[in-house]
Amino acid sequence: MTSLITQVEQDPPDPQGVLLDVRNLHVEFRTRDGVAKAVNGVDYTVSAGETLAVLGESGSGKSVTAQAIMGILDSPPGFVTQGEIVFQGQDLLTMGKEDRRRVRGERMAMIFQDALSSLNPVLSVGEQLGEMFTVHRGMSRKDAKVKAIELMERVRIPAAKQRVGDFPHQFSGGMRQRIMIAMAMALEPDLIIADEPTTALDVTVQAQVMELLAELQRELHMGLILITHDLGVVADVADKIAVMYAGRIVETSPVHEIYRKPAHPYTKGLLRSIPRLDQKGQELYAIKGLPPNLLHIPAGCAFNPRCPMAQDICRTDVPPLYEVSETRASACHFWTETIGE
Amino acid sequence: MGRYVIRRLLQMIPVFIGATFLIFVMVYALGDPVAAFFGDRAPDPATAAQIRHQYGLDKPLWHQYLDYMGNIFTGDFGTAFNGQPVTELMKSAFPVTLRLTLVAIFFEIVIGITFGVITGMRRGRPIDTSVLLMTLVVISIPVFVLGYVLQYVIAVQWGIGEPSVSPEAPLNELILPGIVLALVSLAYVTRLTRTSIAENTRADYVRTAVAKGLPRRRVILRHLLRNSLIPVITFIGTDIGGLMGGAIVTERIFNIQGVGYQLYQGILRHNSATVVGFVTILVIVFLLANLLVDLLYAVLDPRIRYA
Numbered sequence: 100m101t102s103l104i105t106q107v108e109q110d111p112p113d114p115q116g117v118l119l120d121v122r123n124l125h126v127e128f129r130t131r132d133g134v135a136k137a138v139n140g141v142d143y144t145v146s147a148g149e150t151l152a153v154l155g156e157s158g159s160g161k162s163v164t165a166q167a168i169m170g171i172l173d174s175p176p177g178f179v180t181q182g183e184i185v186f187q188g189q190d191l192l193t194m195g196k197e198d199r200r201r202v203r204g205e206r207m208a209m210i211f212q213d214a215l216s217s218l219n220p221v222l223s224v225g226e227q228l229g230e231m232f233t234v235h236r237g238m239s240r241k242d243a244k245v246k247a248i249e250l251m252e253r254v255r256i257p258a259a260k261q262r263v264g265d266f267p268h269q270f271s272g273g274m275r276q277r278i279m280i281a282m283a284m285a286l287e288p289d290l291i292i293a294d295e296p297t298t299a300l301d302v303t304v305q306a307q308v309m310e311l312l313a314e315l316q317r318e319l320h321m322g323l324i325l326i327t328h329d330l331g332v333v334a335d336v337a338d339k340i341a342v343m344y345a346g347r348i349v350e351t352s353p354v355h356e357i358y359r360k361p362a363h364p365y366t367k368g369l370l371r372s373i374p375r376l377d378q379k380g381q382e383l384y385a386i387k388g389l390p391p392n393l394l395h396i397p398a399g400c401a402f403n404p405r406c407p408m409a410q411d412i413c414r415t416d417v418p419p420l421y422e423v424s425e426t427r428a429s430a431c432h433f434w435t436e437t438i439g440e
Numbered sequence: 441m442g443r444y445v446i447r448r449l450l451q452m453i454p455v456f457i458g459a460t461f462l463i464f465v466m467v468y469a470l471g472d473p474v475a476a477f478f479g480d481r482a483p484d485p486a487t488a489a490q491i492r493h494q495y496g497l498d499k500p501l502w503h504q505y506l507d508y509m510g511n512i513f514t515g516d517f518g519t520a521f522n523g524q525p526v527t528e529l530m531k532s533a534f535p536v537t538l539r540l541t542l543v544a545i546f547f548e549i550v551i552g553i554t555f556g557v558i559t560g561m562r563r564g565r566p567i568d569t570s571v572l573l574m575t576l577v578v579i580s581i582p583v584f585v586l587g588y589v590l591q592y593v594i595a596v597q598w599g600i601g602e603p604s605v606s607p608e609a610p611l612n613e614l615i616l617p618g619i620v621l622a623l624v625s626l627a628y629v630t631r632l633t634r635t636s637i638a639e640n641t642r643a644d645y646v647r648t649a650v651a652k653g654l655p656r657r658r659v660i661l662r663h664l665l666r667n668s669l670i671p672v673i674t675f676i677g678t679d680i681g682g683l684m685g686g687a688i689v690t691e692r693i694f695n696i697q698g699v700g701y702q703l704y705q706g707i708l709r710h711n712s713a714t715v716v717g718f719v720t721i722l723v724i725v726f727l728l729a730n731l732l733v734d735l736l737y738a739v740l741d742p743r744i745r746y747a
Contacts, residue, residue, distance in 0.1 A: 171650050173642070204653030211651075216644040219663050221741055234654055266742040282652065 116146040118322040124182035135393040137163040139346040145322040152325045152337035156390050160346035161326045165292045169209050170199050207290040208283035213299050214275035218267035224278050225263035231285035250281040273304035290322040342366050345391045345401035352427040362429035362438045364406045444746035452727050459723045464505050467712040518713025526717040529702050536609040537698035541683045543618030552626045556633020575627035587620045587693040604695045617694040625679050636668040670740050677733030681726030
C-alpha cells in the first residue's frame, strides 16, 4: 500500500529541517460584543521544502494563525494570548518590533487572496516590486527596477520590460496573482504563506498559478503554508494537511492518507461534500449546521452540534489530539470508529 | 488628455456668459447706481440724467449687458465708482488676495493633513477626541467672531503680528489673517483626512505593505497617505475658489485691500462694473481650480483616465 513517496513522508521529521514550529498558539479578538476566540491552541510545523496545507471553513482560524505568524494581526482587536512561534530557532513573539519587521519580506513572505485589493492601486507594479530591494537591500531605484523586471520574467509575465510601469488594474487576475507571487519571492524567503492564492481566479488560471508556486517552491527549497478550502488544490501540491475547525487543529495527516481514510468526522464531511463526476445527478452532500460563533464556542468538542457521531462525552470533554499513527493525529474521541468505517 | 482639457475649457464659455449675466442682473436689481454714487444726498436730476447717459445706464438692461461684454473683450472692464478703471483695481487687489489665499492653503495643507493623519492613526485616543472637539468648535463659531477674537488676543494683547495689514500686504503680515481664513477649511481638511486614513488603514494593500516588511513610516507615507489624500486634494482644490471669494470677511477684519475689500465697495456703490468684473474673475479662477483638481486626480489615481 505504500508507495515510495508516502514512505519518505512517514520518516520522522528531521529536527534540523524544521523551519517553523507553531506551539499552542492562542489568538483572540476583543470586540465590543465580547472576546472571539479565533485560534485556540494550534500546533504545526513546516520544514524547508515542505508544503503544509491548512484546510478549513471561513472563520476556522486558518488565516488568523497565518497573520499571527507574519506578525500582521490587526491589533487591537487581535491579540496573541499564548503560545510560541519558533521560526529558524527564534521565537517571533518575543522579538522586538524592528527585528520582527526585518523577518517579514526577507525571511518569510505572504501571498494574499485578492491580488487586486492587495496591491496598491496607485503605485506601478514595478515600484511595488522594486520597493523590496530599495528598502531591504538598499538598492538604487534604477537597480531595483531591473530586479523588478527580472522577477516579472521569472513568474512568466509576458513583455515584462514594457509592463513594469503598468498599474495593478491594467493586469488580468492571473497576472496580478503572479505579481503577488513575484513580490513574495523577491528576496527568496525561507517560508511563504499563501492565503487562498487561487480563490479569486478561474479554474484554468488557478492550475497555472498553483503550478508556478509549486515550481518556485521546489527551486528555492522554501517551506510553504498553503491556506485553502479547496481540497482539489491540496491533493496536487501539499505534503501534509492540517484541518482546522473553530480555531483548533482537528486532524493532521500526510496528504494521501487523509483522502483514503479520514480520522475525523469533520474531515470526512468535507471530503464527502466535494462534487464528483460519478455522482452526477445526485444531491450534493453538505455538512449540516453552521460554523460555530467564535464568541460562544460549544462546550466539549466544538464540532459536536454538527457531528453525526456525537455522544454525551463530546458535549462535555474537549478531545485531545489522539495519535492515530506516527504521522497522523485526530481530535476526535471516536477516531477509531471514524477511520474504521 | 489634451482633448479632455480643451473640452473642459470650452465648457467654461457658457458658464462664463451665464455667470456674468446673472451677476449683472443682480447688481441691476440692487437699485440705482447714480443715487448710490451720491450717497445720502439727492442728486440734481439733470446731472443724474447726464451721468446715466454717459455710462449708458439709460439703455435697456440687455443692451447694457452687451455693451459691457463687448468692452470686456477689448480689455476694458469699465470704471469703478472712484473713477479708476476696474482693471487697475484688479491689478492691485488680486495679488493681495492671492497671497492671502496661498498662506491659508499652506496652513490648511500642513496643519490639516498632519492633524488628520495623527487622529486617523489614533482613533478613539485622547488626541483624536480633543482635535475632533476643536474642529467642531471652529466649524460652529462664525468666522468673524473667531477673526476678531484672534486679532484682539494675538495681535493686540500679545503683540504678535499686526492687527491691521498695510496696503502692500507683505507675507509676514498675512500670517494671522491667513490662519483665520484657513480655520474652517482646516477643520474640514482635518476631518476628511482622518476619515480617509481611518478607512484605508484596514485596506488590503496596507496589510500587504506591512507584510512586505516595510518600515511603518514608509507604509504610512507611501502607501496609506498617497491613497487617502485623493479626496482631500479634491477638497482643497475646490476650496481655492471658495477661499478667494470668502476672504471678504477676513479682509474686512484685518483691513486688507484685496478682492473682498473692492467687492464690498462695489456692492455698496451699486457699481456693476466693479462687482461683475471681480466676480467674473473669481468664477474663472474657480473653474480653472476645478479643472486643475480633476487633472491632478488622474495623476494621483492612475485608475482614472480622461479621454
